[in-house]
Amino acid sequence: MRKTLGTCLLVLLLTGSASAGVIPNDTPAPPPPPSAAQEPTANGIIPNDATVTLTQTALELLAVLL
Numbered sequence: 001m002r003k004t005l006g007t008c009l010l011v012l013l014l015t016g017s018a019s020a021g022v023i024p025n026d027t028p029a030p031p032p033p034p035s036a037a038q039e040p041t042a043n044g045i046i047p048n049d050a051t052v053t054l055t056q057t058a059l060e061l062l063a064v065l066l
Helices: 002-018 049-065
Strands: none
Touching: none
């Protein structure tokens, strides 16, 4: 009896989550054009100095802690 109830509960939970709602499928908006401050280079990469600064700060902090 306990196995039967557990199986019924499992099936109920699995079927309930499958019909939880309708997901809308709207057409996506086009991406905004790049601004004048962020001009991509020839290979399509936008330079970013923030990651270099963050990496350098993390390395310096690691060196101080060790």
